[in-house]
Amino acid sequence: MEVGLSIELESLGTLTVIIARQFLLPGTGRGGRLIGEAGELTWKSERVNATQLGASSGDWVRLHPDGTVTVDARLVLRTDDGATIAMTYTGKADRPPAEGGVVWTAPTFETDDERYAWLNTVQAVGRGQRNGNVLVYELYALR
Numbered sequence: 001m002e003v004g005l006s007i008e009l010e011s012l013g014t015l016t017v018i019i020a021r022q023f024l025l026p027g028t029g030r031g032g033r034l035i036g037e038a039g040e041l042t043w044k045s046e047r048v049n050a051t052q053l054g055a056s057s058g059d060w061v062r063l064h065p066d067g068t069v070t071v072d073a074r075l076v077l078r079t080d081d082g083a084t085i086a087m088t089y090t091g092k093a094d095r096p097p098a099e100g101g102v103v104w105t106a107p108t109f110e111t112d113d114e115r116y117a118w119l120n121t122v123q124a125v126g127r128g129q130r131n132g133n134v135l136v137y138e139l140y141a142l143r
Contacts, residue, residue: 012124012139013045015087017059017075019133032063034096043077043087045139048116050077050085061096069093071103083113089126097130104128107139 020039026032036059041052052075059073071091078084091105105126109119128137 008143009140010143012141013043015137015139016042017135031065034061034063041075041077048079050079053078053084067095069096071105083111083116085116086110097135102127102129
């Protein structure tokens with residue numbers, strides 16, 4: 001029996017992260033840790049336009065001995081019409097983003113605003129690349 005398991009991608013727009021500061025812990029017992037504070041966030045799409053809310057957004061990157069990295073980010077955004085959205089994503093890169101590594105992520109979302117409740121059911125994927133202190137992701141919902 002064949003089951004139709006095709007996956008479609010629906011654009012969720014562009015997420016831009018401007019990194020304000022970073023802290024490096026190079027030799028922890030589980031590899032290195034790079035903690036990045038977001039100074040500015042913007043998410044622009046057909047359905048969501050949002051910017052950073054507060055100063056709690058950041059990324060805790062694990063630097064593995066083989067040169068790969070694991071991403072663990074938590075972001076808080078406010079839409080242009082007043083909704084609050086929490087975005088969480090983990091991901092991988094074959095080398096640190098600051099060294100040109102492409103970051104592959106799997107974002108999920110949380111909101112208590114009915115206008116954006118559809119985000120609570122979305123599993124997204126993203127591809128990001130860093131240039132200087134700016135990290136730009138293209139985001140897609142899996143359908």
